Amino acid sequence: MYKILTLNNISPRGLDRFGHEHYEVASEISQPDAVMVRSFNMHQMEIPASLKAVGRAGAGVNNIPLEAMTERGVAVFNAPGANANAVKELVLAGMLLAARNICQAWDYTRNLTGDDATLHKQVEAGKKQFSGFELPGRTLGVVGLGAIGVQVANAARALGMNVIGFDPHITVRAAWLLDAGVQQALSVDDLIARCDMVTFHVPLNDHTRHLLNRERLHSMRDGAVVLNFAREGIVDEAAVLEALEAGKLRSYVCDFPSNNLMGKAGVIALPHLGASTQEAEENCAVMVADQLREYLEHGNVRNSVNLPEVVLPRAGKTRLAVINRNLPDMVGQISHVLGQNSINIVHMVNESRAGVAYNLIDVEDEIGEEAARAIAGIDGVLRVRVL
Structure with missing residues (x-):
């Protein structure tokens, strides 16, 4: 159990x-x-x-x-x-919110008062300040072409946008799924300088923290839109607010509200809705x-x-799963213990990832507690399971 x-x-x-x-x-x-x-x-x-x-x-x-x-x-x-489709849909919604000033226009309209004739006059008088732009022909930059980034890029192409993508670690599967019309950027800097809108779909780590910083914001086109539905720290908030105040950016649309962003002109901050669909x-x-x-x-x-990714169809009576540090002669030591206990290997896979290795070993017979303890006692072994 x-x-x-x-x-x-x-x-x-x-x-x-x-x-x-x-x-x-x-x-x-x-x-x-x-x-x-x-x-x-x-x-x-x-x-x-x-x-x-x-x-x-x-x-x-x-x-x-x-x-x-x-x-x-x-x-x-x-x-x-x-959750890729859910995030993709929210990114598209964010693009439209920014392009058509929908949040500002809705806020304006809901605060109108008076009879219908008065409302109609206020609507006609006020709508000019919310004039926006259409997406076809505009250029979207997509930083990170994993499952979400690929779907965003393809959807933007379907809307008639020019799309530039950058991901130095793109997988073969993602490349196959990517629309052939998506252009390749040479770097993040190259991408940002060529876009009307940019969206980020990368994990947060030491390499991606403040990926969009003051210098890169300065190189963006005037009136650009930044979308961040990845992680809060990807974007330097202080630098974005400076760019909004200076008129360099048109909008910042994100899924990560903060006290710094609240109430700031040009900011559309949503309550972490990216994957919030049934x-x-x-x-x-x-x-x-x-x-x-x-x-x-x-x-x-x-x-x-x-x-590491390891998938092995069962071939023997018992299966041994071993996680160990990626050190020389680990497979040899494990095999030696099995041999000492007269346990014959039917099939095995050993794969490594960074400093960790994983072994799946199918054998003909039962693996007793003594053999399992001996393998667990090998220096560098982190976990042993008999399945």
């Missing part, structure tokens, strides 16, 4: 993926095998020794202590692309639940942020 601890409200469609026969799922449970989480901050949480996996029902994993999890041999999974929450929960099941029951790794 596997125990799953939920730290946030998780869509029932995702939780239903765990059969009642082999899984116990609850918001309060001792010695969990896995955790399902959305926004709960796990950095201050005591990590139980029983924990084998964490599933983040979303893309970002800033709320999970990755280094600590890896050191304990805990696999961390996320759901890349499961469909996105269901998709994320289902995707992560399936990945946790595959890992707990078979050791297969899909969409882990700290382990």
Whole structure:
């Protein structure tokens, strides 16, 4: 019986993926095998020794202590692309809000008073100040061409926009899905200098913090629009406010309100709505639940942020899953222990990612406690599971 601890409200469609026969799922449970989480901050949480996996029902994993999890041999999974359509739609909405001054116009209209004749006069007199622009023919820059960025780029092309993309780490799959009309920028600086609008779809880390800074804002076209539905720290707020006040930027549309942004002209700040659709929450929960099941029951790794991708069809009687530091002769030492215990290997896969390696080994016979303990005792081994 596997125990799953939920730290946030998780869509029932995702939780239903765990059969009642082999899984116990609850918001309060001792010695969990896995955790399902959305926004709960796990950095201050005591990590139980029983924990084998964490599933983040979303893309970002800033709320999970990755280094600590890896050191304990805990696999961390996320759901890349499961909320891509929801975020794409909100980015498109943000573009239209900025282009047509919809928020300002709505605010103006809802504060009008008087009879219908008076209202009509005020509407006709006031509408000129909310004149906007249309999207076809405008240029959108997309920084980050993962699941979300590709969908945003393709949707913008369908609206008749010119699109420039930049992502030095674009995957082959993403490249195949990208509209052929999307132009390639040589760098972030090259992209920003050529766009009327720019949208960011990258994770927040040391390399992307303040990716849009004062210098890059200065190189943008006058009257440009910045959209940030990725992470708050991607954009230097102070520099953006300076650019808005100077008239360099037309609008800043984001999903991350702050006291600095509140009430500022040209700012449209939404309450973190990016993945807040029923469909996105269901998709994320289902995707992560399936990945946790595959890992707990078979050791297969899909969409882990700290382990390499490893999927191996079962071939023997017993399966051994080993997480270890990526050091020389680790496979040899593991094989030696199996050989000493007269355990024959049928099939195995060893893959590494940065400083961590993962082994799936199918064998003909049972793996006893003595052999499992011996492998766990090898210097550099972080976790051993017999499945």
